[in-house]
Amino acid sequence: MAVLRSLRKHIEPIVFCAQVASSFFDTGLQMVVKQRSETSTNSTSQDEQNNITNFYMTFNMLIKFVPIVPALVLARYGDMGYRKLPIVVPLIGYFVSRALLLFVILLEWRVEVMYAAPVIHGLCGGFSSYWAGVMALVSVSTNEEERSLRIMRMELVYGFAGFLGSLASGHLFQLYTVRLKQGVVLSGISVMLYFFCLVYSIFVVHMNHPTVSSDRQEPPDCSGIIHHDARDLTNIVLLFTSGILYDVAVSGGVEILSVYVLKEPLHWSATEVGYGNAAGSVIFITSFLGVKVFTKLSLSDASMIMIGMISFVSGMYFMTFVTTTAMYFLARSLTLFALIPMPTIRSLLSKQVQGTSYGMTFILLQLSFRLASLATTPMYTKIYQATLDSFPGFVFTLSSIITFLSLIPISIVGCRTARQNSYERIEGN
Template identity: 40%
Template sequence: MVLPTPCQAILVVIQQTDPAIVLEQMGTAFFHNGLAMVVKDRSVNATYPNTSLSKDESQQKFISDFTMIHALIDHVAHVLPALFLAKIGDRGWKKVPIVVSLFGSLQSSLMLLLVIHFHFPLEVMFGAAILSAMCGGLCSFWSSVMTLSLLSSTVANRSKAMVKLELLCGITNLVANLVSGHLFLLFSSSLGRGTFQLSLSTLLILLCLIHVIVLLQVNVIEREAEEGYQPVSDASTNAPAGMNKVNVLLVYAATMLYTFGHNGAESLLNTFLMKEPLNWNAIQLGYVSATGSVINITSFLGVVVFRRCVGEILLILIGMVSYASGIFLMSFVTTAYMFYLARTLNMFSLIPLPIIRILLSQQVPASSLVVTFTSLHISMKLASLAYVPAFTEIYQSTLSWFPGFIFTLSSIVTVLGMIPISIIRCRSHRRHQYERIPGN
């Protein structure tokens, strides 16, 4: 029996990665926002007897220390498991890294729920982070999801597939973050603050896991002339058929600097907003996370609009300028309207990384896509060994005289990241001029 067209369309959508992305993003957004608020609640009793810290500074130290340790575990411990799972994925078991990483996310959400309900020590979450990392972490999930999205698209449509993925993540995160603060306070008197939100997070991740195991289909579109595949030239850089190692190193340098500046500041943004004079609560912090989702959407729209008139290099520079200007203004934020003004300047700040991923996908064979994306994720995560403790220590040291100094530092590092990208553009422009002489 032939299914009606609407039913066929629904079945096709269900068998793609889109439902898994929506469920996973919703679940993890509820988890991370809930974890931030649980840490804030526990910081009320934080004391440091051997120091001269005030109560507010003690709470800030407790929150930033926990955030630093949790981030280091999350960013570093998954390196070897993620590489191992990537190898399995490239050998044909594309769904295995996704399933294993979701098991890790499920146990983290469940563990935080137990911490709230049974009043376990907050340090239990460090163990949950280690277990999640042993399952490959979000690195394995996203590397594999991006690979499936790209393999189910033709080479010509891969850039569209990547920006569509970013847009879907942005919209889903926007919805999740807008409601997460309200969910955290729901039934707080009878069940405990955050119980309902973390229960919903656990359920969503479980549904995502079931979807991936039962419904998700791996559809691979054969690449044109795979054996003789050559990298697609970048219109903005006129890339040669062979790999330009100098340019590759410059791109990696720019990526590391941008990651250092962007992630270093973002990791402490909620901590900064929890202190006086802002002292934001769960609902307001949910809105903060929602602004990040809006930036995801505006960055997608920026790619769609700007790509018509500029190349990849200029797109990356536009994104870096957007972030550097907005995060510099964040240094002086003392009111809500100043925060949202700074976030408005950040509206194109997530453009650089998707463009870099698109370029990488055009230069490697399909059999190596999982390893390629996993390696890129791991390189950025390993940078956290430097930026997480560095930014945390600087933030704690400057609390008394300039709490926003870390954002100024982030702006400076982001501007430095523009230098390698600018060098690539100069090298490519010079090579383009040389190549035009014989034709003339």
């Protein structure tokens, strides 16, 4: 009974299992799209790359566009006290949409059927609602001093699950029998894990429904959604700007990277794809350790964000010139702290608003990423297709440039925060 009571207070099992399932799905979809592209065309490698990138462009744009209104509605209900709702409803969408890949493999449906997956998932709030709900729940249960590390710890669970899932996914994809086609085992396990998450979230996890967080230590002169201090509003705008630019650079570069490794000279198999995805998940672990070390060194949140951005700039620029698998993993190793910026930006934002607005603040940030990506996804895709013969790694240089631009607003926030803290210390004395 004591174990059950403990489990009822934690959502880490949901985050862990859902991310393992997501890793299985990502690898499975990547390999199915590659296989169908190879069998449906007798043309050149460039035509196959165009087919794959066009599929993912449409798929990713649906992921980003469809959830906008449902996610806002769920965030509103979450801030009204129903903290469980923005997590449970997207898990329903995950379960139903991920089952489509299983049917595509089993029944040999056209791969275009998978366009329905982001639509179904998006109508249930999508990842935007799910992750914003998780972050809101973590924020209302921690004080400001512990929040950055607590949010980073949740990211660690997410990343460690992705690492393990990605390592196993390539091997599981290749398991098949006379009756079961390649990929059925992988997709089947993914669907079962989502079903477990759904059942666990509905029947095991217990979440209180406070309209105001009792743990949130608000300054006595704060009221409304935003603190009544012009510097706070300015900081919010700067944090949103920096976060959007960084997300554009990361999502655009990583989306193309998943296609880049399928072509020559890398030309990865399912196993190598799994290892590559696992390498991407290692940064969750190294970023968490980085936050712990930097916190002990008393570095500010803004300083940690800039370290993470510089880490991503160096890794992505090196990725421009990758021609072997060894070089790929070396480039990935340079991005050890690349995950630090986003959770730390969320932590800084939560310190600018009241607890009753966490859900809406996080969902607006998440949706701003999605809206920006509606333009950048086709932009990255078309640039990659145009430079495929001459300079296929150019998109990674582009990601480096955009990341460098995202350093500007966060450095301003760092300066403003330092001045504000200095002023408060003087005033307090």
